């Protein structure tokens with residue numbers, strides 16, 4: 284069963300996941316995951332700690348192999364298709380004492396585009412300039428990474444992912460440790476990038492997610508895709524298995540009324 288686009292609103296399929304199972308030490312962390320991601324989708328993936336969100340990204344990136352199931356990226360195997368993915372991991376551990384400039388970090392995104400030991404080409408520099416401009420940091424290109432704020436650094440890592448010229452961006456908790464205002468600016472940036480790139484974003488910040496993404500997937504070992512960005516109390520209970528306020532502290536005003544909630548009212 285395909286988990287999304289049952290309305291047939293999009294055409295080109297970017298990622299297809301079918302009957303995917305991942306097991307660590309006899310414990311199934313991902314159970315029969317089915318998901319179709321289409322061009323320019325912007326999917327927020329929410330779920331409890333340990334629900335398998337990062338594991339899902341790792342399988343899509345080919346960092347771990349599933350026990351069962353199939354993944355296609357632009358119709359290709361993970362091995363061939365992952366070059367179309369730009370990845371922004373959960374916590375970027377850069378030693379800020381290391382003397383590296385913003386442009387040098389972003390240029391790392393071009394490493395996979397060159398032959399070993401080949402110097403950077405003019406085209407690499409043009410891409411670095413373009414993506415720094417896209418994230419609003421062109422004037423910071425020669426500054427040391429350590430001089431930037433947390434929000435600006437996150438933009439640098441997004442620019443590094445964009446420098447790979449991806450069709451898909453995977454972001455794992457991009458606003459972790461950022462305050463609300465900086466997070467909002469980052470979500471605005473992602474909204475702009477979504478005009479030309481498909482986005483899958485893991486977040487615990489479910490009230491923000493519902494404001495910015497197009498659709499939501501709830502993952503707690505099993506995946507439930509919702510063809511809407513409206514979060515209902517039923518979705519939260521289904522995913523977190525408990526009452527909403529106890530588990531995720533989401534203000535009631537962010538919860539859309541589910542059809543059954545309305546019927547029961």
Ligand SMILES: Nc1ncnc2c1ncn2[C@@H]1O[C@H](COP(=O)(O)OP(=O)(O)OP(=O)(O)O)[C@@H](O)[C@H]1O
Nearest residue numbers: 307308312330331332333334335336337338339487
């Ligand atoms: N390499 C591993 N070996 C064994 N168990 C693992 C491994 N990686 C993850 N796990 C376990 O798999 C489960 C899912 O982990 P995962 O990191 O995918 O969850 P998550 O939803 O991303 O969690 P969080 O929101 O806390 O980041 C957890 O119980 C975790 O302990």
